[in-house]
Amino acid sequence: MNPFEMMQMKSKFDRFGQQHPRVVAFMQENHQELREGAVVELRITTPEGRNVVTNMRLTADDEELINTLKGLFG
Numbered sequence: 763m764n765p766f767e768m769m770q771m772k773s774k775f776d777r778f779g780q781q782h783p784r785v786v787a788f789m790q791e792n793h794q795e796l797r798e799g800a801v802v803e804l805r806i807t808t809p810e811g812r813n814v815v816t817n818m819r820l821t822a823d824d825e826e827l828i829n830t831l832k833g834l835f836g
Contacts, residue, residue: 768834771834772834772835775835793828793832796820796825796828797820797825798820798821798822798824798825799819799820800819800820801817801818801819801820802817802818802820803815803816803817804816804817
């Protein structure tokens with residue numbers, strides 16, 4: 763990723779934070795829980811009311827990626 767792409771990504775992340783402050787606050791308060799062995803659950807509710815749910819157990823590779831992203835957008 764070149765520096766220009768990183769700047770664009772940072773700008774999009776900042777806008778996401780402005781539009782979804784509760785999500786960013788939640789992640790800031792709980793980021794230490796995102797470690798190997800933790801289970802992350804994702805739920806999507808469509809505009810029609812349909813729910814889709816999945817989960818994943820974080821691996822050491824996942825934890826490394828999360829820490830890299832924290833460093834980029836910290």
